Amino acid sequence: MSVTAVGKDHVGVRSKRQGQFGQVMHRLRKNKVAMIGLSIMIVLIVIAILSPWITPYNYAKTSKADRYALPSWQHLFGCDGMGRDILSRIMYGARASLFLGLMSTIVATVVGVLLGSLVGYYGGKVDNIVMRILDIIQAIPGMLLSIAISAALGSGIGNTILALSIGGIPMTVRLLRGSILTVRKQEYIEAAEKINCSKWRVITSHILPNSIAPVIVSVTMGIGNTILQAASLSYIGLGVQPPTPEWGAMLSEGKSMITKYPHLCIFPGLAIMLVVLCLNMLGDGLRDAMDPKLKN
Numbered sequence: 447m448s449v450t451a452v453g454k455d456h457v458g459v460r461s462k463r464q465g466q467f468g469q470v471m472h473r474l475r476k477n478k479v480a481m482i483g484l485s486i487m488i489v490l491i492v493i494a495i496l497s498p499w500i501t502p503y504n505y506a507k508t509s510k511a512d513r514y515a516l517p518s519w520q521h522l523f524g525c526d527g528m529g530r531d532i533l534s535r536i537m538y539g540a541r542a543s544l545f546l547g548l549m550s551t552i553v554a555t556v557v558g559v560l561l562g563s564l565v566g567y568y569g570g571k572v573d574n575i576v577m578r579i580l581d582i583i584q585a586i587p588g589m590l591l592s593i594a595i596s597a598a599l600g601s602g603i604g605n606t607i608l609a610l611s612i613g614g615i616p617m618t619v620r621l622l623r624g625s626i627l628t629v630r631k632q633e634y635i636e637a638a639e640k641i642n643c644s645k646w647r648v649i650t651s652h653i654l655p656n657s658i659a660p661v662i663v664s665v666t667m668g669i670g671n672t673i674l675q676a677a678s679l680s681y682i683g684l685g686v687q688p689p690t691p692e693w694g695a696m697l698s699e700g701k702s703m704i705t706k707y708p709h710l711c712i713f714p715g716l717a718i719m720l721v722v723l724c725l726n727m728l729g730d731g732l733r734d735a736m737d738p739k740l741k742n
Contacts, residue, residue, distance in 0.1 A: 473735040480731020483724035490721060494540035501534035506689050514707050524709040526699065532709065536717050539691035544721070546603065546685070546692075547673035550610035555665050557611070558618025559658075563649050565619065566626025566657075573623075580616040588613040592675055596684040606685045610672050621664055625657035632656075659736045667729030670722035677718055693718050 474480055493500070502522075509529030517524045523532035561580075565573040583591070595609035629635065630653065638648050677694030679685035686692035693714045700710025 470735045474731055477731040477734060479727050480735075483727030483731070486720065486724045487728065490540055490724075491544060493537055494544050497538045497541060501531075501537050503531040503534045505530065505535045505538040505691050507531070514703070514710075516707075517709055523713045524707070526696075526710055527703065532696075532713055535691040535696060536693065536713060539693050539696060539714070540717070542603070542686045542690060542692040543673055543676060543694070543718070546606055546610065546676040547669045547721075550607045550672045550676070551614065551665055551669045553607060553611035554614030554668075555618055555661065558615045559622060559654070559661065561615070562619040562622030562661075563626065563654060566623040567630060567645070567649055567653060576619070577623075580619055583612065584616040589675060589678060592679060593682070593684060596679055601684050601687050603686060606676060606679055609679070609684075610675055613675075614668060614672065617664065617668070618661055621660045622657060625660055626653055629653055629656045663729055663733045663736060666732055667726055670725035670729075673718065673721055673725075 507530060509525070512521065512525040512529035512531075513527055515521050515525040515529070521531050521533065523536065525531055526535070561576055565576045586594075591613045592609040595612060596605060599605040599608065635648065635652055638652050643651075676685055677692070677697065680692045680694030681698040683698065686695055688695065696714040697711050697718075700707070700714070704711050
């Protein structure tokens with residue numbers, strides 16, 4: 447085969463992948479529910495980034511006169527027991543909550559993709575050793591594992607990210623491994639190996655692009671669960687520590703007064719619910735867009 451023919455084949459494969467990506471995005475844009483979820487998430491991320499400049503009040507500013515103030519035009523979400531504006535704290539707390547969810551999921555995904563690629567492609571002893579270790583990790587309930595790691599390492603954002611990410615690795619590895627085991631038997635993988643492509647190139651250029659779709663969907667929907675776990679850790683005092691606002695910590699602070707001042711827990715709880723709902727809506731849309739059965 448001439449160099450020109452090889453070049454044309456490479457361009458053709460790249461164009462095909464771009465075409466598949468375009469089809470996925472087209473189907474996703476047609477899904478109104480998914481686009482609503484994506485739009486709200488973009489707004490929340492922008493609010494989190496700009497919160498130091500757009501919050502109505504300083505999130506740490508206290509006021510004795512405003513202690514337990516009910517929602518009003520002056521304080522739309524009311525104030526907490528120290529007279530701090532709840533709306534400002536929720537807006538600023540989005541930074542911690544979203545950061546924990548995103549970073550924990552990214553760490554778990556990167557490690558999971560690396561391990562999943564290795565065990566899926568090589569198999570054998572590497573597969574057995576890695577999968578047995580993951581079986582042990584997955585046998586422990588995710589929340590209990592996160593609590594144990596956080597309690598051992600201590601509170602703080604870095605330790606919380608580590609505690610949350612470890613529990614998410616096994617699922618990513620299993621999803622990618624199963625997908626790779628199917629793709630590895632395809633003829634184009636054998637052809638790439640026959641022409642002496644390096645194993646790294648076979649994995650990154652041929653196997654991963656054709657196996658990653660289930661992981662993308664799982665990661666999108668998993669961010670919401672990770673945010674819930676992060677809020678749970680903060681709720682029991684193992685996550686983000688005061689005075690930095692975080693939605694789970696705000697729920698914990700307001701639980702003792704929930705019967706007299708329910709707004710202390712209602713608004714942080716609604717913020718968590720909104721993020722998880724939007725991510726699930728987006729994840730469902732991605733799943734439908736990437737489902738081969740829906741291709742025209």
